[in-house]
Amino acid sequence: MVATPGGPDMHEPPPSTSNALDLQDVQAWHRYWTEIEGRIGSVFARSDALTRAMSYLAGLLSPAERKNSWQLAEIRGDANPYGFQHLLGRADWDPDALRDRLLRYVSDYLATEGAVGVLDETGFVKKGVHSAGVARQYSGTAGRVENCQVGVFLAYASEHGQTLLDRELYLPKEWTADRDRCRRAGIPDERAFATKPALARRMLARTSSAGVVLSWVTGDSVYGNDRGLRGWLEERKQAYVLAVSGNETVWIGPEQRQIKMLLAGLPTEGWERISAGMGSKGPRWYDWRRIVLSDPPPPGWKRWLLVRRSVSDPSELTAYIAFAPVRGTLAEQVRVAGMRWTVEESIQTAKGEVGLDHYELRSWTGWYRHITLAMWAQAFLAVTRRETGAELAPKKGLWKRLGASSLAAEVHRGLRSA
Numbered sequence: 001m002v003a004t005p006g007g008p009d010m011h012e013p014p015p016s017t018s019n020a021l022d023l024q025d026v027q028a029w030h031r032y033w034t035e036i037e038g039r040i041g042s043v044f045a046r047s048d049a050l051t052r053a054m055s056y057l058a059g060l061l062s063p064a065e066r067k068n069s070w071q072l073a074e075i076r077g078d079a080n081p082y083g084f085q086h087l088l089g090r091a092d093w094d095p096d097a098l099r100d101r102l103l104r105y106v107s108d109y110l111a112t113e114g115a116v117g118v119l120d121e122t123g124f125v126k127k128g129v130h131s132a133g134v135a136r137q138y139s140g141t142a143g144r145v146e147n148c149q150v151g152v153f154l155a156y157a158s159e160h161g162q163t164l165l166d167r168e169l170y171l172p173k174e175w176t177a178d179r180d181r182c183r184r185a186g187i188p189d190e191r192a193f194a195t196k197p198a199l200a201r202r203m204l205a206r207t208s209s210a211g212v213v214l215s216w217v218t219g220d221s222v223y224g225n226d227r228g229l230r231g232w233l234e235e236r237k238q239a240y241v242l243a244v245s246g247n248e249t250v251w252i253g254p255e256q257r258q259i260k261m262l263l264a265g266l267p268t269e270g271w272e273r274i275s276a277g278m279g280s281k282g283p284r285w286y287d288w289r290r291i292v293l294s295d296p297p298p299p300g301w302k303r304w305l306l307v308r309r310s311v312s313d314p315s316e317l318t319a320y321i322a323f324a325p326v327r328g329t330l331a332e333q334v335r336v337a338g339m340r341w342t343v344e345e346s347i348q349t350a351k352g353e354v355g356l357d358h359y360e361l362r363s364w365t366g367w368y369r370h371i372t373l374a375m376w377a378q379a380f381l382a383v384t385r386r387e388t389g390a391e392l393a394p395k396k397g398l399w400k401r402l403g404a405s406s407l408a409a410e411v412h413r414g415l416r417s418a
Helices: 023-043 047-060 069-076 082-089 095-110 179-184 196-209 227-235 259-264 330-338 341-354 364-388 407-413
Strands: 116-125 135-139 144-158 161-170 216-219 240-244 249-252 255-258 272-279 282-292 301-310 317-325
Touching (some): 047 364, 095 196, 116 135, 116 341, 161 196, 161 364, 216 330, 259 317, 282 330, 301 330
Antiparallel strands (some): 116 144, 144 161, 240 317
């Protein structure tokens, strides 16, 4: 029997006739929901765990203000959250196996030539000292040092859509140096300290092994400044456009130059105005130029220093190192640099739509299980948007769709099998 998303207790009144969904849309969305169950079913050792996981996914797509176990149990009609807590803590299933199926799901539906893998991290503000990896560290979400966990994410962006693809929890050295503390949080003994770029490399390697093709990789200077990551990408002949800080150095002719000194001496003429993609107010226009770097690349490939200049403030410059086949165009590299925002949007919408940061869990296992399920919920939305043409309005909340009821509302009501 096909598990309904959330079961019969997760119910709300049907929409008004004027906003009613087309029957064909409902049937299509139900088909995609049923497919999810088929794809992830073998991850769970017991059928009741699969049923609970599908209910949890439906809850993440629900209008609950806070999508933790208590809230999701309440809207499902459960007397307590123990079933969901068991799913996230003690039930027999591997979140990495669930992630592996997510890689294939996203690739099957959203893959296009020119797809970009986008790297970024985000903070999850927490109280106390017991949550795995929590520490006083910089959170880009808060814009300051906070007591938080930091997750490193790889997003997938193509012309068909964008969604989070993989995740790793960053462990500061103060954690990995204290194995007893790690064991109390359920962190595996073999988990050693790894920088954020090193975690990014692991995710990119898994993605490649799973057969997901990334034409490009991009990310901010946290990743671009890491020469080990850049060298690893080049060994694999993986094209990239990675932001770098002014303190990095590059080879121009026979000289090694610090980027900030090089930027200060760029001429005012000779720039090309190119859009880095559409923004909320239309095309994002910048002036661009690129300079060939002389450090010998592999045969058939080339490195450039790519520079972005603000149109409104020409003193505002951003530098990237680009690595691509010799015939790579400036316009294509600008497109990739402009995809950087997609991971920020993916993280923001995952937090707002599917409760990526709504968990109340301390353990290593709990973090990975919740985050992976939330990524599945987001990917489901990305795929159904692509396949059905549904346009959701993330900034207004999952439950408001222009001109019709939202997909998530239908999931929450519980689509029945035919």
